[in-house]
Amino acid sequence: xxxxxxxxxxxxxxxxxxxxxxxxxxxxxxxxxxxxxxxxxxxxxxxxxxxxxxxxxxxxxxxxxxxxxxxxxxxxxxxxxxxxxxxxxxxxxxxxxxxxxxxxxxxxxxxxxxxxxxxxxxxxxxxxxxxxxxxxxxxxxxxxxxxxxxxxxxxxxxxxxxxxxxxxxxxxxxxxxxxxxxxxxxxxxxxxxxxxxxxxxxxxxxxxxxxxxxxxxxxxxxxxxxxxxxxxxxxxxxxxxxxxxxxxxxxxxxxxxxxxxxxxxxxxxxxxxxxxxxxxxxxxxxxxxxxxxxxxxxxxxx
Amino acid sequence: xxxxxxxxxxxxxxxxxxxxxxxxxxxxxxxxxxxxxxxxxxxxxxxxxxxxxxxxxxxxxxxxxxxxxxxxxxxxxxxxxxxxxxxxxxxxxxxxxxxxxxxxxxxxxxxxxxxxxxxxxxxxxxxxxxxxxxxxxxxxxxxxxxxxxxxxxxxxxxxxxxxxxxxxxxxxxxxxxxxxxxxxxxxxxxxxxxxxxxxxxxxxxxxxxxxxxxxxxxxxxxxxxxxxxxxxxxxxxxxxxxxxxxxxxxxxxxxxxxxxxxxxxxxxx
Numbered sequence: 001x002x003x004x005x006x007x008x009x010x011x012x013x014x015x016x017x018x019x020x021x022x023x024x025x026x027x028x029x030x031x032x033x034x035x036x037x038x039x040x041x042x043x044x045x046x047x048x049x050x051x052x053x054x055x056x057x058x059x060x061x062x063x064x065x066x067x068x069x070x071x072x073x074x075x076x077x078x079x080x081x082x083x084x085x086x087x088x089x090x091x092x093x094x095x096x097x098x099x100x101x102x103x104x105x106x107x108x109x110x111x112x113x114x115x116x117x118x119x120x121x122x123x124x125x126x127x128x129x130x131x132x133x134x135x136x137x138x139x140x141x142x143x144x145x146x147x148x149x150x151x152x153x154x155x156x157x158x159x160x161x162x163x164x165x166x167x168x169x170x171x172x173x174x175x176x177x178x179x180x181x182x183x184x185x186x187x188x189x190x191x192x193x194x195x196x197x198x199x200x201x202x203x204x205x206x207x208x209x210x211x212x213x214x215x216x217x218x219x220x221x222x223x224x225x226x227x228x229x230x231x232x233x234x235x236x237x238x239x240x241x242x243x244x245x246x247x248x249x250x251x252x253x254x255x256x257x258x259x260x261x262x263x264x265x266x267x268x269x270x271x272x273x274x275x276x277x278x279x280x281x282x283x284x285x286x287x288x289x290x291x292x293x294x295x296x297x298x299x300x301x302x
Numbered sequence: 303x304x305x306x307x308x309x310x311x312x313x314x315x316x317x318x319x320x321x322x323x324x325x326x327x328x329x330x331x332x333x334x335x336x337x338x339x340x341x342x343x344x345x346x347x348x349x350x351x352x353x354x355x356x357x358x359x360x361x362x363x364x365x366x367x368x369x370x371x372x373x374x375x376x377x378x379x380x381x382x383x384x385x386x387x388x389x390x391x392x393x394x395x396x397x398x399x400x401x402x403x404x405x406x407x408x409x410x411x412x413x414x415x416x417x418x419x420x421x422x423x424x425x426x427x428x429x430x431x432x433x434x435x436x437x438x439x440x441x442x443x444x445x446x447x448x449x450x451x452x453x454x455x456x457x458x459x460x461x462x463x464x465x466x467x468x469x470x471x472x473x474x475x476x477x478x479x480x481x482x483x484x485x486x487x488x489x490x491x492x493x494x495x496x497x498x499x500x501x502x503x504x505x506x507x508x509x510x511x512x513x514x515x516x517x518x519x520x521x522x523x524x525x526x527x528x529x530x531x532x533x534x535x536x537x538x539x540x541x542x543x544x545x546x547x548x549x550x551x552x553x554x555x556x557x558x559x560x561x562x563x564x565x566x567x568x569x570x571x
Contacts, residue, residue: 008392010470011479018391021479025387026401029380029450033404036447040419041411047422058425103317110314124559128548129321131555135510135525136544139532140324143331143541148341180320233410241412244510248532258414265418265515275422278415285412 048276058271066276082260082277089257090284092246093239096178097186100235101228103179104187108194108227111187123191130184138177138248142166145173145249169251177245182238186231193227232292240285257281325548332541349542359527359543366523369438369513370506373445378499380446381453386487388454389461405455408448417515420444424516437518444516445506452505453498460494460565461487493565500558507551 004015048066053059072078111122129137145151145167156163160172167173197220205219243258250256257277264274332350336343353359388401408416420440427434434440468490472482488495510525517526524547531540 009390009466010473011482012473013479022387022391022393025383025391029384029387029454030401030404032380032447032450033407036420036423036443037407037411037416038404040423041407041415043422043426044415044419103313103320106310106313107317109310120559120563124556125318126321127555127559128552129325131504131508132325132548132551133508133510133525135529135532136328136547137324139528139536139540139544140328142532142536143327144324149327180324183317183321237410237412241414243414244529248529258412261414261418265421271418271422271425274418278418281412282415289410 108190173249185234189230190227193224332545377449384454385457449502497561
């Protein structure tokens, strides 16, 4: 039975043995991911096309009722609420990602220009808020934006909020919360790109009397694009589904799609509609990532 | 040539302030004696003392640690096996691609989708088997499901840096496969395995959404407790509690940084 004996990485082994070994290593982890991640996500699609049972369960009959409801049709006619929530989520995710990219640049250049020794400390300093639980970080903003604190006082002085009131719930508070939540997601991959930056190109551009602005767009931006693209993916995905920040800082008026989903699985107990909204969120995320990816590719080619 | 002008430095420090200001605020208020409002009433540690008398909080802290430790242990073992299996065995292009896709699934899925998918899956399993009541076991299952991929990705990148020569040398000396793994691969992987475990632990501590959806009434974790407290009205104990969680995060993150640096240094050597 030594007919198919072969050498794999220095070891004499038969094909079937190698195959069984592969299964031994891969199956436990993969089975876990498939059973508790891939299959549930597929089940979500199935559930989205059922309807809510009388006691909050699932009634297993095919229905496109949830799709109609998502589009805004219900017993009382059409309302733009759901569409508005989806559009707002997309808008908030895109703008906070953009703000994060803008703010991440100085941070990345600052980190890259530290000495090797102090860089490790600055990196850890960036990682600590990144890994601090989001509920705590968002709650912390409630303290900073409280009426007694300078931020709310300044906003009140500018006439943006009533004096003596906190600066939340408000749209500004949601922006602040989102940007500070996601900034490290962009800054870390951008830093990796800046560290590898070919500075001779920047010098060449300066030697040719390019303005600072032009140097940035022609010598720095294209080189850091890979880092930005990782950062944008890392930010857009969680930003689209965010519900902690709008829930704590935005209040009921500034609902995002994450809050809508949470409502269906919480108080409303309408899993099928919740599943449909989740699928809408998933599709919207994928489409946005594809579109962002495509514009990136074009820019790289250009 | 690497340098950053004063303008970039000022902006960067400003951004650091944006990240740290809220956290420092929480720390400051955790030792503030005045109970009502946010005015300064002198230094006190009484909120910390109160914390350790509150049974609900102690239970939540125990749950958080239990969840993080159990899920880290499971996902480190599974993730290490998975990384070795994917990186060291000759998968065909197709199977390899499928494995790769599954491994990246948790990275590109918003966690809320994950969480509700799990809620539905556990609901279905519950009506089929009568088990899978929402609680600590379901939370551990959920955490492991997203930790495994991250652990595997870290360990795989280290495996890629370990040359085939080590394995060949072991086999030339008539080592069995198991012995080769035990005496060659695992020792070389050790720093990466620790770094992966530290990452899994932080992922678990950092998670709110998946715990929130898959928890039962007896398996409240600290983030869930704090979230609920914000809606109920905050007491100064919450500041002390948040500060303690931050301190734990700082410790684990520093450890993780140190291990990663060590792992990188050894892969260069």
